[in-house]
Amino acid sequence: MLRLGVNIDHVATVRNARGSSYPDPVRAAKMAEEAGADGITAHLREDRRHILDADIDALMDHLSVPLNFEMAATDEMMAIALRHKPHAVCLVPEKREEKTTEGGLDVAREENKLAHFIAPLRDAGCRVSIFIAADRSQIEAANRIGAQVIELHTGAYCDFHAEGRFEERDAELARLTRMAGFAHSLGLEVHAGHGLTFDTVQPIAALPEVVELNIGHFLIAEAIFTGLTPAIREMRRLMDEARA
Numbered sequence: 001m002l003r004l005g006v007n008i009d010h011v012a013t014v015r016n017a018r019g020s021s022y023p024d025p026v027r028a029a030k031m032a033e034e035a036g037a038d039g040i041t042a043h044l045r046e047d048r049r050h051i052l053d054a055d056i057d058a059l060m061d062h063l064s065v066p067l068n069f070e071m072a073a074t075d076e077m078m079a080i081a082l083r084h085k086p087h088a089v090c091l092v093p094e095k096r097e098e099k100t101t102e103g104g105l106d107v108a109r110e111e112n113k114l115a116h117f118i119a120p121l122r123d124a125g126c127r128v129s130i131f132i133a134a135d136r137s138q139i140e141a142a143n144r145i146g147a148q149v150i151e152l153h154t155g156a157y158c159d160f161h162a163e164g165r166f167e168e169r170d171a172e173l174a175r176l177t178r179m180a181g182f183a184h185s186l187g188l189e190v191h192a193g194h195g196l197t198f199d200t201v202q203p204i205a206a207l208p209e210v211v212e213l214n215i216g217h218f219l220i221a222e223a224i225f226t227g228l229t230p231a232i233r234e235m236r237r238l239m240d241e242a243r244a
């Protein structure tokens with residue numbers, strides 16, 4: 001079974017654009033649950049540009065499905081994660097100036113620091129995931145430092161598709177395919193996400209080792225036109241069709 005994690009960050013982006021109390025990301029999360037999301041993902045950024053601390057409090061109180069808490073490997077975020085003990089923590093790189101999470105974590109370079117992060121989170125009962133590019137040395141490093149899960153960054157694959165650079169897209173897809181298999185062979189659980197749309201989801205959903213996709217921006221964008229429930233249902237349908 002391929003799980004769908006719905007990322008509700010950009011509901012908060014719209015809310016924060018006006019400093020209003022709406023749209024409420026928790027309401028979106030509850031709607032996503034009803035539409036078939038298997039989990040909710042939220043990224044509490046250091047600059048709080050979308051999700052706020054109070055949103056995490058409310059999500060922890062109101063969700064019936066697991067929360068995947070995305071965070072940078074900082075002491076501040078570690079304290080917040082240990083206070084809430086969400087089902088899953090996904091460590092992501094973060095740069096203030098970026099529009100979105102542009103690349104994966106350089107686990108190979110930050111091995112010692114990240115190892116110290118993973119141990120307490122695991123001890124607290126969180127499933128720890130690391131967001132990385134489809135790269136053998138990053139996967140090996142993630143495995144060495146005790147991550148249970150890796151999330152493969154599908155952003156480059158999606159960008160190549162959007163730009164019509166189909167040879168490069170197919171090369172990136174081949175790399176994602178090989179590295180999903182490699183990570184699985186090491187005993188890691190494999191997730192994938194970033195930039196996925198109705199047009200790009202199926203080849204990723206078809207990878208047999210991938211057990212979870214995390215999708216946000218496109219679903220929230222599509223919700224403007226069709227509503228959130230139909231957008232999620234269609235994504236779910238495409239995922240199931242690719243898997244079958």
Ligand code: PXP
Nearest residue numbers: 101131193194195214215216217
């Ligand atoms: N997975 C991770 C680790 C992410 O950081 C993000 C973006 O916050 C996503 C998945 C979802 O990406 P998108 O919003 O482009 O669907």
